[in-house]
Amino acid sequence: MALAGNILLLLAIAISVNGRGNIDVGSPFGAFLIYHEVHEKGGIPLVYRNEEVFVKGVGNEIIRGINVQDLKGNALAHIKEGGLGYPNVTIELKSGVRGDGYKYLVDVFAI
Ligand SMILES: *[C@@H]1O[C@H](CO)[C@@H](O)[C@H](O)[C@H]1NC(C)=O
Numbered sequence: 001m002a003l004a005g006n007i008l009l010l011l012a013i014a015i016s017v018n019g020r021g022n023i024d025v026g027s028p029f030g031a032f033l034i035y036h037e038v039h040e041k042g043g044i045p046l047v048y049r050n051e052e053v054f055v056k057g058v059g060n061e062i063i064r065g066i067n068v069q070d071l072k073g074n075a076l077a078h079i080k081e082g083g084l085g086y087p088n089v090t091i092e093l094k095s096g097v098r099g100d101g102y103k104y105l106v107d108v109f110a111i
Contacts, residue, residue, distance in 0.1 A: 021070025021077045021096065021104065026084045028065035031109035034058070038071075039093055043101040048094055052080065056088040057110040063089055065109035075102040 034057055041049040057063060063086055068077050074096045082089040095102045 021068065021073075021075035021093075021102070023066055023068040023077055023079065023091070025079075026063070026065035026109070028067070028107075028109035031064040031111045032061075033107060034061065034110045035106060035108040038103065038105050040103040041095070041101045043095065043099050045099050048098055049101055050092060050094040053091045053093060053106055054088065055091070055106075055108045060087070061110040062087060063108060063110045065107075066091070067107040067109075068093075069105040069107075071103040071105055072101075074100060075104065077104060 035055045039051065039053060041051070043049065055063075063082070063084055066079065066083060066089060068091060070077065076094045076096050078092055080090045080092045089108060091106060093102060093104050093106075
């Protein structure tokens with residue numbers, strides 16, 4: 001449990017250092033790009049926009065790298081479930097401020 005806590009803490013630090021809506025964890029080196037999609041939503045007054053992106057490798061593939069780029073630079077994203085070392089990942093994409101939309105490029109690498 002302590003180890004899991006430490007890993008979560010490291011992950012949180014890795015995310016906060018990158019700031020804004022960007023996530024860059026793991027290493028794509030030697031891995032294959034298994035997912036590459038732009039996710040975009042327009043703003044609606046007073047509400048946050050959000051969605052969950054689920055990515056799963058084929059067969060026994062394990063996720064080795066996750067790169068989420070906040071193309072508008074004012075949003076928030078986090079890994080909700082799975083991720084590095086797992087066969088799948090659920091990434092939550094969210095606008096940073098009420099009324100704003102977002103635009104993300106999501107890349108996931110696996111071996
Ligand atoms: C994602 O991977 C985890 C860990 O192997 C597994 O328990 C879970 O069922 C998977 N989720 C889906 C929706 O495939």
